[in-house]
Amino acid sequence: EHNSLKTVGDHLNWDRIIDYVRHESEIPESEKPKIIEAYIYLKTALGRKFLVQTHDDKLSFGRIFYNKAPWVLRWSVWLAGVLKMLEVKGYDQLVLNKLKSRDKKHEGIALLEMSYLFQRAGFDFSFEPKVEIGQKVKIPDMKISNPANGESIYVELTDLKEADIQKLGNIGFLMVLEKLQTSRLLYCG
Numbered sequence: 481e482h483n484s485l486k487t488v489g490d491h492l493n494w495d496r497i498i499d500y501v502r503h504e505s506e507i508p509e510s511e512k513p514k515i516i517e518a519y520i521y522l523k524t525a526l527g528r529k530f531l532v533q534t535h536d537d538k539l540s541f542g543r544i545f546y547n548k549a550p551w552v553l554r555w556s557v558w559l560a561g562v563l564k565m566l567e568v569k570g571y572d573q574l575v576l577n578k579l580k581s582r583d584k585k586h587e588g589i590a591l592l593e594m595s596y597l598f599q600r601a602g603f604d605f606s607f608e609p610k611v612e613i614g615q616k617v618k619i620p621d622m623k624i625s626n627p628a629n630g631e632s633i634y635v636e637l638t639d640l641k642e643a644d645i646q647k648l649g650n651i652g653f654l655m656v657l658e659k660l661q662t663s664r665l666l667y668c669g
Contacts, residue, residue, distance in 0.1 A: 491546050492531040494523035500548065507553065515553045518560035525563050525576060534580075541585040562596045571595070571607050590637045591621070598624055609634070 484500040485491055498519045501512055526542075527533075534542025544552060566572040575595075578588030591607065598605050604625040611618045611634060620634040 485548070488535075492535055494519060494528065494531065497545070497548075498523075501553065504548075507550070511554070511557075514557045518557040521560040521564065522556060525560070525567075525572065526580070530580070537582055540582055541579045541588070558596075559592070562592050565599060566592075566595060574607055587621070587637055594622060594635070594637070602627070 484496045484503065490496040498516055501507060501515050501519065507515065522545075523530075531542050531545060534540035537543075545556070563572055563575070566575055575588050575591050578584040578591065581588070595605055595607075604627055606623045606625075608619050608621065609623040611620060611623075621637045622635040623632055624635060625632040
């Protein structure tokens with residue numbers, strides 16, 4: 481592992497992670513600029529202290545960034561791209577707030593994935609639109625519109641909770657991973 485990530489504190493520092501990407505020989509040179517750009521964006525979008533703030537919470541969204549496997553680095557490029565698209569539409573803060581919340585992170589990830597897929601398919605979407613049904617106002621998670629015919633549907637995402645045994649398994653895995661990251665062993669995903 482490159483000298484940039486010697487301690488747990490180094491894994492909690494966006495600039496050290498960027499330095500790691502810049503100098504790590506296992507990362508293809510052709511991918512490095514996109515990964516570095518993504519991490520610079522994520523540092524701003526999620527916040528400079530995000531990794532430190534989420535470090536003690538084994539189930540937080542921030543834990544994914546401890547893993548430096550190639551798929552995580554590529555996923556970070558995707559994540560930054562989707563957040564930038566949402567920023568243009570004015571929805572980035574809503575999704576970021578959900579991602580930063582331990583209880584709403586799965587909903588935030590679902591919103592990321594759904595917005596990416598619908599945008600890519602050419603649909604328009606909005607988050608948490610107010611809908612009047614008779615005398616009541618409802619707020620579904622998404623409104624998806626087809627610009628070709630003007631039709632819209634409303635979507636309510638269901639946040640399935642992890643089973644307790646899965647949570648314990650994830651915590652155990654993350655504890656082992658944390659120990660591996662401070663040793664000379666490399667974790668490959």
